[in-house]
Amino acid sequence: AASAAIRALESQHGVRLFNRVGRNIELAQTGHRFLPEAKAVLERAAAAHNVLEHVSQTVTGSLSIAASQTIASYWLPRRLASFHEAYPAVRLSVTIGNTRQVETNVLDGRADFGLVEGRTESDILRRARVD
Known part of the structure; x- marks a missing residue:
């Protein structure tokens, strides 16, 4: 599922995020540039999840x-x-x-x-x- 999502993202934007070297992969130049943004999105998603979890907790x-x-x-x-x-x-x-x-x-x-x-x-x- 992750590989398919990465391929779709690369195809949609016409970029290569990873270089496939045999059975291994490594970040391509574009992947290195994209990595901080991807991490920031994941951190914001985690923060949003924490807010909703906190709000939904019942005070007892x-x-x-x-x-x-x-x-x-x-x-x-x-x-x-x-x-x-x-x-x-x-x-x-x-x-x-x-x-x-x-x-x-x-x-x-x-x-x-x-x-x-x-x-x-x-x-x-x-x-x-x-x-």
Whole structure:
């Protein structure tokens, strides 16, 4: 199959990519000039394949969220639904409490992150604004 493809390529372009010497072959002058381009095409094809493979992979795992009452009641449900639609194989768990309970859950490792509308007391936690 490879030999037929090479012959077709040579015939289509009126060039000789290989010199056939008995039972052996070696790159012809045109083959040497064409080789970097052929390698580049193969590298791009491999990169394209990797992108598609990466995109098609299913994200799995679990995500534990601690949220205050107000956030859990009004802000979070719509966002959880969107997240679940985008990543259906991720298992979500939500713990609801007051700001101190959320802070404790995050600090103790029982929650991956916490959502509160009030200030926290811990200097370890970082606060980020979420819209």
